Amino acid sequence: EHGDQLVVFEMHACLSEDEVMGRPHDLVQTAGRVHAALVDHATPNTERRWNERLKSIEDQLKTTTLWRAPHTRHIVGLPATHFSLDGVVAVDDELMLVPRPRPLVDHLMAEHERLPGVSVIAMVEQRLSMVEGFASSESREAFYRAWGEVVPASWTSSTSLSTANGGVWIWRYEAMLLMLAEARAYGLKKQAKQCDRWLFDVSRIQARLGELRTVHAVRRGGVLAALAAGIIGSGPVQIPFVLASMGVALAAHLVHQRRMPPPF
Incomplete structure (x- = not known):
């Protein structure tokens, strides 16, 4: 059976x-x-x-x-x-x-x-x-x-x-x-x-991915810095700091998207 x-x-x-x-x-x-x-x-x-x-x-x-x-x-x-x-x-x-x-x-x-x-x-x-x-x-x-x-x-x-x-x-x-x-x-x-x-040619792709991990860290750091400044910041530098941090995060995001090896 x-x-x-x-x-x-x-x-x-x-x-x-x-x-x-x-x-x-x-x-x-x-x-x-x-x-x-x-x-x-x-x-x-x-x-x-x-x-x-x-x-x-x-x-x-x-x-x-x-x-x-x-x-x-x-x-x-x-x-x-x-x-x-x-x-x-x-x-x-x-x-x-x-x-x-x-x-x-x-x-x-x-x-x-x-x-x-x-x-x-x-x-x-x-x-x-x-x-x-x-x-x-x-x-x-x-x-x-x-x-x-x-x-x-x-x-x-x-x-x-x-x-x-x-x-x-x-x-x-x-x-x-x-x-x-x-x-x-x-x-x-x-x-x-x-x-x-x-x-x-694999090493070329891996080198690119290594660069992008650094860019991703910068992107994440910018977002976290903006959130922290928005929550606990005060004074006249708060808004410029938040905007600058978000600008860094946005720039890093654009670089990350542009440099990512396409799937095809």
């Missing part, structure tokens, strides 16, 4: 790489419909475990990169599906995704975790980008917006996608680490070079 279970799928020929690349929005919306169906089985944000997973992969690859991120409460874990570009079929011209076993490198390098839907989409995006599947940042944005049309709106809100909150970039980073591990395991030299080039 509680033994192993076997699922048998009807046999379909998988689509070629060119056929899949020709329908990126259909592909991502198919994945999104699966994610939406799994919402009732979602588990809360486990950012500590997700960050520990990243550390495990980094340590074993001995990369020079290190990236950790917070996540909003809207980023939730979903049951694993392990979709891949070589497991896409068409039934009556509608795309279907065939669940695959957990990839070997993932199994060897990290504990199994329930990851958010955006992690799957980031992996698909990075796979497509390896074969020049995106012509511009606008095409990447359209790719994610297509996914956002069929999943809960909070998953693709500006806060959830903000790079300061991990957003898309942290999952692109994990996808690239796993693809580098795959390339090393199977001797895929071209893929390894592509991954190394991408990871080389």
Whole structure:
């Protein structure tokens, strides 16, 4: 009664790489419909475990990169599906995704975790980008917006996608680490070079985020100073001090918004 279970799928020929690349929005919306169906089985944000997973992969690859991120409460874990570009079929011209076993490198390098839907989409995006599947940042944005049309709106809100909150970039980073591990395991030299080039640019993004943490501290300090002056201040300097503090906070906010690496 509680033994192993076997699922048998009807046999379909998988689509070629060119056929899949020709329908990126259909592909991502198919994945999104699966994610939406799994919402009732979602588990809360486990950012500590997700960050520990990243550390495990980094340590074993001995990369020079290190990236950790917070996540909003809207980023939730979903049951694993392990979709891949070589497991896409068409039934009556509608795309279907065939669940695959957990990839070997993932199994060897990290504990199994329930990851958010955006992690799957980031992996698909990075796979497509390896074969020049995106012509511009606008095409990447359209790719994610297509996914956002069929999943809960909070998953693709500006806060959830903000790079300061991990957003898309942290999952692109994990996808690239796993693809580098795959390339090393199977001797895929071209893929390894592509991954190394991408990871080389991570330090630039992290340096920008480091600057923005300082700017955020200035922004917060300006607001707190204005509040404190408004509550306990007195005399002729009170109003100028409040205005000056709010001006500093506003300037820092504008810098923070302008310098934040965009998600796409």
